[in-house]
Amino acid sequence: MANMKRFPSCVALLADQVGSRRTDRDATHPKLLDALDMVNSRVAAIDDLRVTVGDELQGVYGSLGEALAASHLLRAELYGAVELRFGLGGGEVAVVDRERGIQDGSAWWNARAAVEAVEQLAQDPGFSGTRTGIVDDREVANPLTSATVRLVDAQLARLRSGARESLYSLMLGLDNRTAAERAGISPSANSQRINNNDLRVLTDAIEALSRLP
Numbered sequence: 167m168a169n170m171k172r173f174p175s176c177v178a179l180l181a182d183q184v185g186s187r188r189t190d191r192d193a194t195h196p197k198l199l200d201a202l203d204m205v206n207s208r209v210a211a212i213d214d215l216r217v218t219v220g221d222e223l224q225g226v227y228g229s230l231g232e233a234l235a236a237s238h239l240l241r242a243e244l245y246g247a248v249e250l251r252f253g254l255g256g257g258e259v260a261v262v263d264r265e266r267g268i269q270d271g272s273a274w275w276n277a278r279a280a281v282e283a284v285e286q287l288a289q290d291p292g293f294s295g296t297r298t299g300i301v302d303d304r305e306v307a308n309p310l311t312s313a314t315v316r317l318v319d320a321q322l323a324r325l326r327s328g329a330r331e332s333l334y335s336l337m338l339g340l341d342n343r344t345a346a347e348r349a350g351i352s353p354s355a356n357s358q359r360i361n362n363n364d365l366r367v368l369t370d371a372i373e374a375l376s377r378l379p
Contacts, residue, residue, distance in 0.1 A: 171261040173226065175304050176212055177233040177254055178273035180281050181223040181240070184249040184297075191221075194248050198223075201243040209236045212259070213269075223250070226259050226273070230302065230311065231378035237298060238318075238372050242334040246327060249297075251288070253281025256302030276301035295323025306379040315375065321368050332359040336369040 198217065206214040209232055215225035227233040237252045244250065255276025262268040284299030296319050300312045325333065328349070335345030335356075346356040360366060 171264070172271075173212055173228075173259045173273075175256075175306075176259050176273055177227045177230045177256050177302070178259055178269075178271075178277040179215065179223075179225045179227060179233045179236060180253045180255070180274070180277040181237070181250045182281060183221040184251055197244065197247045201240055201248075204243055205236050205239045208239060211236070215240070224277075226269070229379050230254060230256060230300070230307075231376045234298075234315065234372075234378065235376035238376075239337065241297070241322070242330070242337060245330050245334070251281060251284055251297045252299065253277040253279070253284065254298065254300045254302070255280055256300075256304040256307055272303055276303060295320050297322075308378065311375075311378060314371070318368065318371055318375070321364075325363060329359050329363045329365065332356055333363075333365045333368060336360065336365055337372060 202215050202217070202223070209227075211225050211227050211232065213224075213226035215223055215236060218224050225233075225236060227236065233254050237250075237254070241250060253276075255273045255278070257272030257276050259269055259271040259273045262270050280299035280301040282299075283301070284296055287293045287299070288296045293316075296316055298315045298319055300315060302311070322330070328351075331349050332345060335348055340348065342353050342356055342360075346353040349356060
């Protein structure tokens with residue numbers, strides 16, 4: 167165990183599917199794999215996002231911002247196909263068995279606690295749209311982060327599918343014309359979606375969260 171690889175300050179991401187027992191896994195699993203490939207190509211990770219046991223996903227990131235960026239991109243890519251909840255745990259990760267992908271450490275304990283807590287919180291009145299939990303033991307942790315992330319979750323929960331599509335285009339950095347073509351609407355209609363739903367403010371918040379240490 168003396169040669170065990172350790173990451174003393176990182177963020178573990180654990181995700182599970184909301185209502186997975188009511189989901190056609192044969193139809194959704196290929197979409198999930200494609201989405202994971204896309205996120206892994208865009209967000210740097212210590213250990214790329216991957217499917218583990220049952221309906222769970224996991225990955226390890228060097229910062230909370232990278233973990234949040236991965237979660238927001240994955241949710242946007244899978245909107246309408248697979249709904250996910252996330253537990254993000256800040257702490258230490260130890261690679262017990264690299265070949266079999268077995269890991270341990272406080273980051274994983276915290277991620278498990280976070281995903282269980284957010285599942286419970288979403289059952290409370292006024293918190294039904296909450297999908298992201300954070301438990302962070304690191305010195306760089308910011309106490310305002312959890313509340314900010316819940317605000318983003320609440321705004322995402324209010325958006326209709328068209329607005330979510332326009333938001334995703336903003337997150338990808340697409341210009342208005344390209345975003346409109348992607349959505350099959352006019353540039354003016356896409357601009358209306360952005361303005362009526364305050365999507366630039368929401369995109370700025372998501373971007374700011376992605377820069378957290």
